[in-house]
Amino acid sequence: MDNFLAARSQMAVSLGFHIVFSCIGMVMPFFMAVAHFLWLRTGNENYKNITKAWSKGVAIFFATGAVSGTVLSFELGLLWPEFMKHAGPIFGMPFSLEGTAFFIEAIALGFFLYGWNTFNRWFHWVTGVVVGVSGIVSGILVVAANSWMNSPSGFDYINGKYTNIxxxxxxxxxxxxxxxxxxxxAxxxxxxxxxxxxxxxxxxxKQNVxxxxxxxRITAMFAVVAAILQPLSGDISAKFVAKNQPAKLxxxxxxxxxxTYSPLIIGGVPxxxxxxxxxAVELPGMLSLMVNDKFDSEVIGLDRIxxxxxxxxxxxxxAFQIMVAAGMVMLGISLLYLLAVFKFKQWLSKEWLFKIFVAATPLGFLAxxxxxxxxxVGRQPWIIQGVMRTxxxxxxMPGIMYSFYLFTVVYFSxxxxxxxxxxxxxxMVPVIYDHTNLNLQS
Structure with missing residues (x-):
């Protein structure tokens, strides 16, 4: 394995693990805040126990996300020094702001974890909300830095130099x-x-039902709403890629x-x-319609690249086919769940419905x-689209392969x-009281 492949592999492994930790760390505080709110409003002890259980999960993923994210920051400088030398002054702001959001999140999480029976009950709830909001802001800022690599702006590149930043x-x-x-x-x-x-x-x-x-109930509704909205955001992303990164599309x-009349391809072996x-299964004209809103529009192919x-x-x-397939399955499950909630309420206590959700557990992170x-990978061979090659x-520096092996073991551990x-x-979840009829309608 040469240094270039080892460096790319190490970034891929690091990012592959970090993205799971960070996604959960961003979203779980909102689940926690909803459970906390329901406890404050209803006094149902189950919601209090859910809040405390999920808060421990939030703490775990905050710690792992912080560690893995810090490693990624160092890897950018150590593995890709030429990139950081030129790009750092340009897209450094979102990273700096992300650090601020991270500190706010850490402080709010400390308040929440140790604020039980100390703070005003509603102020305590607000600190949990702040954990979630600052986590989302932190994630958006990191994505903004990554998006700059796909759509570089905010500078002039003249004679190999970056000016007017x-x-x-x-x-x-x-x-x-x-x-x-x-x-x-997502x-x-x-x-x-x-x-x-x-x-x-x-x-x-039948454990602590x-x-x-x-x-x-809380997590399923979040999942359902997100899965229904995701195709809409995917359409926005696809239109951007078609316009700005035709090679990726x-x-x-x-x-x-x-x-013209470009077909949408489902499956297939390139x-x-x-x-x-x-x-492959081809749907005539559908790719043209999806990216340009017209069946007869032209879509650039690889023959122009x-x-x-x-x-x-x-x-x-x-990878794109896997993402879309997983998204479509989650969309189907979401529509089925909504049908159960609003039309066939008896399904809500059926074991087959829970088995469907169990089977779908890994789908989101697979997507x-x-x-x-x-x-x-779709941006390659560019690390900065159209400006700098990876x-x-x-x-x-030599020996990157050994670093790759070491970090792979660390991340798996x-x-x-x-x-x-x-x-x-x-x-360790405590049992306050139980329901034997799987009452998911209350």
Whole structure:
């Protein structure tokens, strides 16, 4: 393994783990705040226990997210020094502001964890809300920095030098809104389905049903709303990519030939040698309609992109298909759940409904990982779209492969430790009272 591949692999592993920790850390405080609010309003002890149980999970993921995020920050400088040398002064502002949001989140979390029976009960609840809001802001700021890599702005690039730097314009680049919206909704959908699936499993096992049924209701509704909104944000993102990163869109769709009435490809195996997709289902004109709102519009294919500027087609296409497929399954489950809530309430106590949520537990994070693969691999060979190539940014220092092996072991060990801690927290949930009829309608 050469240094370039090792550096890219290390960033991929680090980001792959961090994105799970950060998504859960961003979203769980909102679940916690809703449970806390319901306890304050109803006095139901199950909601109080849910709040305390979830607050411990929030603390765990705050710690792991902080550690893994700090590692990523160092890796940017150590693995990609040329990139940071030129890009740091331009897109450094969102990272600085993210640090401020992080400190606010840490202070608010401390207040919440140690404020029971100390603060005014509603002020205590507000501190939990602040944890969630600052976490979301922190995530959006990081995404703004990443979006700048896809849509660089706020500077002039003249004779190899970056001049006339405008950090505000760089932060609010053309891609930041679509990426931030898509990522935020994805975090809610992924975390919602994951947590709902865990509580659904506990309900099936008849363990502390009252507690888990109440927790399931909260997380399932977050998941359902997010999964329904996600295709809308995906449409906004696709239109941006079509306009600003045609090579990425072409790789996502394995769209080899520029044409009007471009078909939407479902599945298939890209054959880059023969410039075709085998075993795919094609929907004529649908790609043109989706990206340009007209069936007869032209969509740029890979034949218009120089070979040296084309991203890896197979990886990008497969990742995009996985993301869309997972999203569509979650959308279907969400519509089924809403049908149960508003039409067939008897389904809400059926075991098959909980089994569906259990099966869907990993879908959201599978979609998140696939989506980030599309974002990063689809931008290649550029680390800054159209400005700097990834190969030109990597460190010249030798031995990166050993760092990659070490960090891979560390991250997997961290994942095992987090899984163990969360499993222990689930088993330690106190039983205040229980329901034997799986009453999910109250």
């Amino acid at each position: 405008d950090p505000i314009k760089a932060m609010f680049n053309d891609a930041w809104f679509s990426q931030a919206l898509h990522m935020t909704i 975090a809610f959908a992924a975390t919602g389905f994951a947590v709902a699936g865990i509580h659904a499993l506990m309900i099936i096992r 009252g507690f888990h049924a109440a927790a399931f 072409a790789a996502m769709e394995a769209h080899f030939k520029t044409q 054959d880059t040698k023969n410039q075709e997709v085998k075993y 120089p070979v040296k500027d084309q991203p890896p087609v197979a990886v990008t296409h497969y 998140v990982e696939a989506g980030w693969t599309v974002t990063e 190969a030109d940014a990597v460190t010249p 961290l994942a095992v430790a987090v899984t163990f801690l969360l499993g222990r927290q689930i088993k």
